[in-house]
Amino acid sequence: MNLKKHPKTLLVIALVWPELASTAAGVRMMQLLQVFKKQGYGITVASAATKSEYSEDLNALGYQTADIKINDSSFDVFAKDLNPDVVLFDRFLTEEQFGWRVAENCPDALRILDTEDLHSLRHVREQCFKKDIPFTTDAWLADDKTKREIASIYRCDLSLIISSYELELLTDVFNIDKSLLLLLPFMIDEITTETNWKTFEEREDFVFIGGGKHAPNIDAVKCLKSIIWPLIRKQLPEVKLHIFGAYLPQQIVEMNNPATGFHVHGRAEDVNEVMQSAKVCLAPLRFGAGIKGKLLSAMQNGTPSVTTTIGAEGMHGIFDWNGYVENDHTTFVEAAIRLYTTQLTWQNSQDQARTLINTLYAKASLENMLVMQVEQLQKDLATHRKQNFTGALLQHQTMTATKFMSKWIEEKNKV
Template identity: 75%
Template structure:
């Protein structure tokens, strides 16, 4: 293929699609640009792990870069990409000003993954036992940093409709700077054959151990929800899957209670398609949940909380139940597990959700259309984004001068 367009992705970590939803998301984005004919280079200051995706075999170039080091300037100037995708606001903070200086005509795209500040403030409120408010969120330092990063970028990809509303209604960010882009999945054909209600058994929770909302949900299952559910359905098991599960979770494994900690799943879709119900009692967090999208995509109904389902279903019905009270949560799980009509209806709703809100074809088209439109009128777009220009002004460039200072210090 004759590549006429180039994309540089600056990754916070090398993507691990088998470990995290963020890794899945990154591979989906890379795929969209690759199919559109982009030549793609992925750079990261992180070290690789045995679970990092084999990016070279997918046709991508890779480059190890350093933080607070002007060697990046020479690298990016020579590459001179048409577009740069920052993976989470921390990479934009670190490298955005360097990209703006060396490649002023490159379109700068921020993939927020989820609003880190929202997740952070919610966790803080949850641990203090106080209610989350948008005022608390607006006052937080991390929020200010993340919002500044969104303003400095030409386009920010927002994964959840709730987060889009928060940015447009509360912060009043202009819609031209944002694009709602959830996970992108192949459409589910009408005649899709999944395992039936009678062919499935057990419950499942899946979530990476480096993510605080998942650890809290596992503890909540172990201490409160599962004892009640196990009493009602003594034959059923609960399988806990997740990469990087900490010792405290591994020690919860208890075959007698049918609470089984399995660790990393070799294939998320395979384990999801075999169980009857996915449980996700998340009490804080942000973004949209990869585990719940995977449940819908595999015909598995789910029970979750308001936080779990937030920004994920629009005006459509959920593929199961949304309950915040633990007794109602258990009732809903029992209902899905024992009543075939309720289960089948939930499965159909999951299919509708995937095909309506998560269609790879229509979302990829939307993204590429937006990118082309911005590249065509980039200077005008930037002129309209006055706050973004203000934040690029040298009097606001604390991160730039901090970076230069660290670089000098490192030389010493």
């Protein structure tokens, strides 16, 4: 393993190898790598996952890569040799597995957790939805996954929170100190008035984009197929709905029915092209968390959207949505038809997308904010950690419990 030496080094422990064209998580990871690359960091991305044919060629982009194993002390040797200045954990599951090893072997490294979204929030919302009961913060607090995720946040020096709603939950419900958190949504280039978006007349049909490994997406497609699309099609009999998504399960593929205008295409080769060709994006998400990549992509491509409160959550702040936010199926359908058929309403919604992107997702200012936060923490990391006694306590308990469990598993695997 040939690991190049740089003045500054970042180690990323990835849950999966990033796929830029398949998932919003892949887009997020590639954005973070670019920020650190601009700052002159030598970057190594390590993962215990298996690469797929769609994984980014990180080596071709100038990054080092390494295959690591869970419950294996070979990681300790690898981490000591690399001796990173910063370690970025891709979702709390990687921090659970490797966090204690990093703390033990690279004690001076700044530990950052990229939550992607609050997985426990998404998990509990899904459970409540399946049981047909209202979601409550009490149910979220009681779940074991919530305790695990919050513990991971405390054990890290900084956690990147993608949604303003989730930041409020962490500070208001758990009273987590703001010095441990940084609101960092997706980072998007400015959209100017010269941006060449397709016009109302140049577009046709509805679109939904969502990966098949993500439960909220599968439920949304089912909702479209059984409830929403038949109602839209009844009023717009010539219009089509195009479903795109990587790794769509067979039950979704079999929903393809051109006779009813319901087209299931699978993976989109070019998400931007697909989104710019559509007139309206539909996203009837009934559970989930974080920022929805499909809706952000719609904004970037000047495509108005209709979604739910869950879909728009934490994505538009005090500003109007670039389309409609409706939870009732009937009003959802009415909004979709209104957007599709009323040019002035559509154009105003398209203009609003520019406002949202340039105000809330401005790449330059967000990158600068992350860089400043990292540099500030590195200047006095010891004091920062002293002030996070809960994190120190949890780190101690984790290293006591997880360490010996992991070593037991490692010895068992040898046998």
